[in-house]
Amino acid sequence: MIRALPLALLLAACSLGPPGAVVRDHGFLELRDGATVVARRPRAAGVSWTPSGSAVYLDDLWWALDRDPIITTPTADLPPFPYGRVIAASAGDLDEDGTLEIVVSYRHPARTVPWDPRPLPVDSRGASAHLGVVEADGTPVWLARRIPHPIGAIAACGEHVALAYTGYETDAVVATTAATWHGFGFTVAPELAGDGQIGCADVDADGTLDPVVRR
Incomplete structure (x- = not known):
């Protein structure tokens, strides 16, 4: 909405x-x-x-x-992550409760589940791409089974995140987007096609960070 x-x-x-x-x-x-x-x-x-x-x-x-702002990409001190091979991670206060969550892009060997038997896209090693949110101690909050594209970079900007999409066999950025946390998952914005550098900046001077794509 x-x-x-x-x-x-x-x-x-x-x-x-x-x-x-x-x-x-x-x-x-x-x-x-x-x-x-x-x-x-x-x-x-x-x-x-x-x-x-x-x-x-x-x-x-x-x-x-009208002009590119200086952007930051919040890093993450990620605890042990048993759900797959981590591609990218960024920490932000998604639910605005004063504590940080960590947004993680990861891959693991593709597998079927009873509630979604359709095959997932995979890379040459048979790994599927996923996005998740964990608490600072590693407790899982939300782990997505399907995402639009593999995610090569993440910038957590409070309740919003900026995402850089890649291919399954390349690290090159093919599209970018932003997404808004809604408590259990993200609402994703329309994609911006092509390469771009993602980050966060307080563009509207309201004291909070906004997702930015420079290209």
């Missing part, structure tokens, strides 16, 4: 707004920091709209960045 923009983002008395102000002008919504346009999206664009260049995921929508 798409959340409404916060009230602070809806208020813009003139073309020079405070940090985080959205100004509607020339057919675009513009996110501004003072006089500087930070990001924009077409006013008439739907939820499936995606930018062609660098992007930030704000309030469940993609915005086109």
